[in-house]
Amino acid sequence: MPIIQAHDGFLTVFNMFTCETLAGQDTIVEEMKQIVDNAAYPGWISSTVHAGCDSPGTANYIQWRSLADLEARYAGADYQNATVPLFQRISTSVALLKTEVVFSQHHPDLDQIEISPLRDDYTVIIVMDVEPANQPALVDALGRPDHWLMEVAGYRSHAICRGIDGTFLILYAQWENKQHYDAFHHLPEHRRPAEVRQVRAFADTVITGRRANTYRVVHSRSAAAVNRAN
DSSP states (O other), X not given: OOEEOTTOSOEEEEEEEEOSSHHHHHHHHHHHHHHHHTOOOTXXXXXXXXXXXXXXXXXXXXXXXXXXXXHHHHHSHHIIIIIHHHHHHHOSEEEEEEEEEEEXXXXXXXXXXXXXXXXXXXXXXXXXXXXXXXHHHHHHHHSSOOHHHHTSTTEEEEXXXXXXXXXXXXXXXXXSOHHHHHHHHTOOGGGSOHHHHHHHHHHHHHEEEEEEEEEEEEEEEEHHHHHHHO
């Protein structure tokens, strides 16, 4: 199953879709599964499909060998003439976000950050918009070891992914369940360590927009698994 690790050398793409209903979400998930199960593109490493929890929508966490490989896939006739029109028709918004993992941290009880439908992670994905001039400082602020977070009940892991166009960051986090995440999310500021409050306060000064949802992993496939089967 796919592993998230800082500076892994992959291009990490978040294909994120919103829709109005759970039925629409189910349709997108099924279409994504078909694409993932038939993926055999040069440079494709893995795809992991997430179904929305708090709001209808999906996210596909995709690892590519390089930007050139991704662009070759996007330029293909099948993608342009079939895939793009399909998802434009069945979703209310589409975001194809190209990133690199610049920081990752996991609880000591875990050996690594694994994303898999065989796990029960409550996944949080937050997209944070930022001016290009401020992206390096935001990466530096958020991409630091957080020892306090290791002690928060229900925390499992998180990663910071830098948008390669300089305009955003993505936080990808795994929690034990919704109850633990909500307790952390709504924790009063005065109960957080001073250094954590400082980072959060700085982030609020440079982040120009946020979009967030929670997810469960429902499907995954990797090129490594395909190669082992052949």
